[in-house]
Amino acid sequence: QTGSAPNHPSDSEDDEYITNVSIGTPAQVLPLDFDTGSSDLWVFSSETPSSSARGHTIYTPSKSSTSKKVSGASWSITYGDNSSSSGDVYTDTVTIGGFSVTGQAVESATKVSTQFVQDTSNSGLVGLALDSGNTVKPTKQKTWFSNASSHLAQPVFTADLNHQADGSYNFGFIDTTLASGPITYVPISTGNGFWEFTSASYAIGGGSSKKHSTDGIADTGTTLLLLDDTIVDAYYNQVESAQYDDSQEGYTFDCSEDLPSFSFAVGSSTITVPGSLINFAPVDGNTCFGGLQSDDGIGISIFGDVAIKAALVVFDLGNKRLGWAQK
């Protein structure tokens, strides 16, 4: 058995990638943000204050004949950007790309932070990191993929994200036609509950590769590519008009500049992010914001959407490994 669901950018900046998910009986369809950087499936619901839920599609458990309340269960999560949400828990049937999981924990939001209220492009998240990161108490719940994996043809899923175009999340199979190059696999370390791997070197433009060990996570829920300051400073040293903009909290540059590519090692291969993907978004006039920025303060590097857009990424739970193929 397999599943295949399209995704699309949430806005003109590729800030998030949205996929429609069916919950309950009859199906209630919500636009959700698939996040390989967290492990909770949570939704705006009939329990979310209506002032907060305005503009969002909601899940109403009482309208679903297959919903069950998980008595005494609650959840609360804070993300890397300090957005947060919390609430109580139901189980229900959740279908993604034609593949249904029954008894899936659907975390209903009774509280959401301002960022979520304002971001009407999603009605919640589908966490696709490891089960250990789930926040439900007193009993941790499994992710949709974890529940699905034992019934899928293969315990894998792939992320294909594209700049200003549709992509896909495929479950249980790998469509190698989505890639231009071979898939290179690297082992993940599971201790922090992320799809965490180590990249041994990087290169800027056509330059020589520099040995630099990066411990990072493959994270579809993070917009940018967030790496160590030394790498980021070295990159923007190659961009004539680049400067660090305190108000924007990141490097900006003249939108008309041709940006160098950025390559990172995956095992014995490399993935190259074209400069066009690093010219992330205009901030004002002809000043643009970079898609490569510092990971300062997070304690880990994040290969977010800017990096994932350059590749087909294979999340292989069965073999505890991550695969990257150039697109």
Ligand SMILES: CSC[C@H](NC(=O)[C@H](Cc1ccccc1)OC(=O)N1CCC(N)CC1)C(=O)N[C@@H](CC1CCCCC1)[C@@H](O)COc1ccncc1
């Ligand atoms: C340093 S993780 C920062 C990251 N959040 C982002 O990437 C947000 C995403 C966004 C949100 C709303 C509108 C537009 C874009 O976007 C930006 O922060 N930016 C994009 C726009 C740009 N101009 C400024 C920078 C983040 O918490 N992700 C988590 C999922 C995310 C939460 C917010 C809603 C969308 C999904 C998750 O995977 C990673 O959780 C952790 C990572 C590390 N330890 C703890 C948690």
